[in-house]
Amino acid sequence: xxxxxxxxxxxxxxxxxxxxxxxxxxxxxxxxxxxxxxxxxxxxxxxxxxxxxxxxxxxxxxxxxxxxxxxxxxxxxxxxxxxxxxxxxxxxxxxxxxxxxxxxxxxxxxxxxxxxxxxxxxxxxxxxxxxxxxxxxxxxxxxxxxxxxxxxxxxxxxxxxxxxxxxxxxxxxxxxxxxxxxxxxxxxxxxxxxxxxxxxxxxxxxxxxxxxxxxxxxxxxxxxxxxxxxxxxxxxxxxxxxxxxxxxxxxxxxxxxxxxxxxxxxxxxxxxxxxxxxxxxxxx
Numbered sequence: 549x550x551x552x553x554x555x556x557x558x559x560x561x562x563x564x565x566x567x568x569x570x571x572x573x574x575x576x577x578x579x580x581x582x583x584x585x586x587x588x589x590x591x592x593x594x595x596x597x598x599x600x601x602x603x604x605x606x607x608x609x610x611x612x613x614x615x616x617x618x619x620x621x622x623x624x625x626x627x628x629x630x631x632x633x634x635x636x637x638x639x640x641x642x643x644x645x646x647x648x649x650x651x652x653x654x655x656x657x658x659x660x661x662x663x664x665x666x667x668x669x670x671x672x673x674x675x676x677x678x679x680x681x682x683x684x685x686x687x688x689x690x691x692x693x694x695x696x697x698x699x700x701x702x703x704x705x706x707x708x709x710x711x712x713x714x715x716x717x718x719x720x721x722x723x724x725x726x727x728x729x730x731x732x733x734x735x736x737x738x739x740x741x742x743x744x745x746x747x748x749x750x751x752x753x754x755x756x757x758x759x760x761x762x763x764x765x766x767x768x769x770x771x772x773x774x775x776x777x778x779x780x781x782x783x784x785x786x787x788x789x790x791x792x793x794x795x796x797x798x799x800x801x802x803x804x805x806x807x808x809x810x811x812x813x814x815x816x817x818x819x820x821x822x823x824x825x826x827x828x829x830x831x832x
Contacts, residue, residue, distance in 0.1 A: 549598055557586065557593035558728075558735045566723035567594060573721055576662075576680055576702035578712075581725030584770025587705040590725075591661035594701065601658045603700075605647035607667045613675030616646040616662075617685050617694075639689050648679060649694055657698040666706040673716035681719060728771060730757065740775045744782060752778055755801045759808075764816055769807040777806035 551567040553559030559567075567590070570577035579587045595602035605616055625642040628635055635641045645653075651660040665673060679685045683696035704720065706712065728736060730753060737749055752774070760768045769777075780803045800817050801807060808814050 551594050551597050554593045554597050556739055557589060558732060558739060559590075559593075560726075560728075560732060563590070563723060563725060566721065570703075570721040571701055574699055575719065575721045576704050578704045578706065578717070578720035578722045579725060580706050580708055580722070582727055582768070582770055583707055584772040585725045585727060586771065587725060588661070588663050591659055591663075591703040591705075594703065595659040598659075598701075600701070601654055601656065602661065603647045603651045603654075603658055604661045604663060606663045607665055607672075609667050609669075611668050611672070613668075613672050614646075616648045616676065617679065618646050618649055618687060619644045620689050643687070643689060648676075648685070651700040652683065652694055652696040654698065654700070658700045660700040660702045662702065662704045664707060665704050666709040666712065670710060670713070674713050677715060677719065727760075733771070733774070736771060737775065737778060741778055741782065744778060748781060749778070752781060756807070759801065759817070762817065762820065766812050767809055773807050773809075777803060780806055 549571060551559070551571070552564050567577060579590060581587055591604070592602060594600075620639075621642045621644065625636055625639070647660065647662075651658045680702060683699055684693055686693050733753060733756075734749060737744065737753075756769060756774050756777070759765075800814070800821060804814070804817075808817065
């Protein structure tokens with residue numbers, strides 16, 4: 549059982565080594581990196597590559613650790629008891645399995661994705677320590693212990709919005725997905741747009757990496773945004789030379805809305821364009 553990337557997901561050697569190390573150590577793999585670098589997609593591709601089922605637990609600010617185990621619907625049970633429903637005799641009818649429970653009782657080894665764990669309350673990771681460590685938990689309502697049939701491959705993503713507790717970090721294998729270099733980015737583009745002209749890719753990447761280098765950007769454009777931008781540039785409505793003939797004194801790239809996602813960064817690039825035009829005029 550070894551992950552080496554897939555046809556639709558370019559995995560660097562370091563990332564593949566991290567995935568396989570976590571699998572061998574039977575530790576959760578904690579993945580960090582800029583938004584848009586493929587953290588969530590990694591779990592999907594690991595599951596597909598290894599032919600394993602995937603259970604996704606998408607974390608929100610209101611998510612509690614207990615929801616990953618199970619939830620007991622006491623309100624519905626009370627209502628059913630008032631209506632004389634026979635289902636109330638079996639309390640398990642009112643217990644909804646969470647994603648950890650589903651992954652634990654899977655007939656084959658599964659991949660469990662805990663996505664964007666840093667969105668939840670600061671105590672959320674600590675509340676899962678024992679369950680992830682022991683691969684079991686106790687259901688108080690039915691007085692049963694749920695144990696993992698097969699230890700799932702746990703992949704946890706974080707955008708670094710909150711610091712994670714040390715006790716939680718000690719139990720994880722950590723990997724930071726570095727932003728792809730130009731060569732890796734060309735491979736990623738080829739996967740998503742196999743028929744794209746290489747001339748367009750070269751010119752687009754020149755602009756893309758130049759924008760990312762601009763100091764003071766609030767949000768640098770990501771890999772997924774580059775892919776979207778190239779899709780627009782490839783559309784039949786745009787001339788082939790749209791990038792080549794672009795005015796060098798304009799810092800704002802064409803169709804910038806696919807790359808730049810807030811007004812502060814637009815204004816910053818506009819100021820840079822103004823300064824470039826003024827400098828060009830003075831030199832003349």
